[in-house]
Amino acid sequence: MAHAELNRLQACLSFALDTLRKEIDNSQLPPLSQQSSVAHPLDDPTTYLPSTGLFEARRLSLACLGELKNLIQSPLDKIMDERFTIYGVACTDTLIKTGIIDYLSDVPNPSQGVPAAELASKFELDSQKIVPILRCCAASGWVRETRDSSFALNRCARTFIEGNAGRRLNFSMPGFMSIIETIPHWVAESDWKLSRSPEQTAFQIAFKTPLVAFSWIIENPDVLVPIADHLQVFGDMSTPSIVADYPWEQLQTPVIVDCGGGEGGLISSILDAHPSFRAIVQDMENVVALTSSIMEDRRPRDVANGVLKVEPHDFFQPQPRIGNEYSFILRHIMHDWPDKEATTILGHVARALGPKSRILIIDMVAVPNVDSTATSVQSLMLDSGAKGPDYRIPSHFGSASRIVSGSSVHMMTMINGCERSLREWEKLVKGCGLRITNVYPLRAHTSIIECALDTRALL
Ligand SMILES: C[S@@+](CC[C@H](N)C(=O)[O-])C[C@H]1O[C@@H](n2cnc3c(N)ncnc32)[C@H](O)[C@@H]1O
Structure with missing residues (x-):
């Protein structure tokens, strides 16, 4: 049929946007606006959980937009677009570093816009450099050019204001770009091109260090806190x-152990919602010092009465919390490590399980990018109650899966880790004497892969 793909995507996008609009209204949220400098609840997934229908409609809309772009953009434009993305990163970093973001948010009428000349004079900068940088940010929707060479912050840029989530989600540690530059050499021609070791990655080449990324972070206290x-x-x-x-x-166990629990934010939120549990956060020695001080600050009573413990534990050593009293969380741990190390970590936890214990692996489930895994829109949108047409989109959500595929390359580059497909998860889990009891898709990029002892293996 003529224009079959274009028609299909257009109809799918239209359906997704109709559902998005309806779900926003049902959730009694304000309309989305690019003209507004006021944050929208949907801007911060760390504080607002959308309805399932809203989450799915938004993901589907983005998937259709990405697929449409892939369909109609010329390959040469695509190259330029992709290569220039890197400048977008540098431009937002510049707005943060100069203080322009915070200034634009503090002016009396933030949506009116501030002339670049005023920004240049305020921060002792060259307005000829500031204007192209702000225009580059405008192309990504972070700012708006309200009139020639005057700029206002868009609502989404509020995430970059000091203390807000986007400012803290900071991939730009010094030297980060040099790791990325090293990837083609590492993969194609280095002595380590066939190595799966966490000690032989683009990270070690670029940073000229023999240390695994986590050990390097520990040795560099100035980056420990921002990275944590x-x-x-x-x-x-x-x-x-x-x-x-x-x-x-x-969950039938009274205690939840968060292995490699970092600053303890997840355990804290679980205890808020389910105060009948007790909890333990485990991490490396230097990290638990930071975790303890954060927890003593945020939950002094729980720490004092033993509801919440923070303890050093190296997850490459046998797990000391053993038996039916404990279930375990491993969030964003397994994706850090290649199969050999991931099997060691999971194996130690598996050997500590009682029959009632569960392990909750919280990580992305990568979906292979092949046409045969195409998913019907209808099946995706079931929870929203929307009656959608039976269009098919790639089940990895096309270019909307870039966060998963990008994360996989990131983990590989840093430590030879990866995001795993369900088949790879099953293999890994089985190899540790476990079975997957359920997979809970989340309204996020990750899923919960619930595992238990595989008692069938013992028969
Ligand atoms: C990607 S972070 C995930 C943090 C936390 N689970 C979360 O979801 O916010 C990985 C964590 O593993 C910890 N880690 C790395 N190596 C470890 C080891 N050998 N033993 C225990 N924790 C370790 C790091 O300190 C870090 O907190």
Whole structure:
């Protein structure tokens, strides 16, 4: 049929946007606006959990937009678009570093716009450099050019204001770009091109260090806190859904152990919603010092009466919390490590399980990018109650899966880790004497893969 793909995507996008509009109204949220400099609840997944229908309609809309772009953009434009994305990163970093973001948010009438000349004089900068940088940010929707060379913050840029989630979600540690530049050499021609070791990655080549990324972070205290904070925000993006979408009341163990629990944000939110549990956060020695001080600050009573403990534990060593009293969380741990190390970590937890214990692996489930896995829109939108047409989109959500595929390359580059498909998860879990008892999709990029001892393996 003529224009079959274009027609299909157009209809699918139209259906997704209709559903999005309806779900926003049903949730009694204000309309989305690019003209507004006021934050919208949907802007912050760490604090607002959308309805399932709203989450799915938004994801589907973005998937259709991405597929449409892939369909109609010329390959040469695509190259330029992709290559220039890197400048977008540098431009938002510049707005943060100069203080322009905070200034634009503090002016008396933020949506009116501030002339670049005023910004240049205020921060002792060259307006000829500031204007192209702000225009580059405008192309990504962070700012608006309200009149020639005057700029106002858009609502989404509020995330970059000091203390807000986007400011803390900071991939730009010094030297980060050099790791990325090293990837083609590492993969194609380095002595380590066939290595799966976490000690032989683009990270070690670029940073000229023999240390595994986590050990390097520990040795560099100036990056420890910002990176722990960054990891906490990355985790927080799924926390509201983890708390709401997993049936915690069915968990039969009184204590939850968060292995490699970082700053303890997840455990804290679970305890808020389910105060009948006790909890333990485990992490590396240097990290638990930070975790303890955060927890003593946020939950002094729980720490004092033993409801919440923070303890050093290296997850490459046998798990000391053994038996039916304990269930375990591993959020964003397994994706950090190649199969050999991931099997060691999961194996130690598996050997500590009692029959009632569960392991909750919280990570992305990568979906192979092949046409045969296409999913019908109808099946995706079931929870919204919307009657959609039976269009098919790639089940990895097309270019909307870039966060999963990008994360996989990121983990590989840093530590030879990866995001795993369900088949890879099953293999890994089985190899540790476990079975997957359920997979809970979240209103986030991750899922909960619930595992228990595979008693059938013992028969
Ligand atoms: C990607 S972060 C995830 C943090 C936390 N689970 C979350 O979801 O916010 C990985 C965590 O593993 C911890 N880690 C790395 N190596 C470890 C080890 N050998 N033993 C225990 N924790 C470790 C890091 O300190 C870090 O907190």
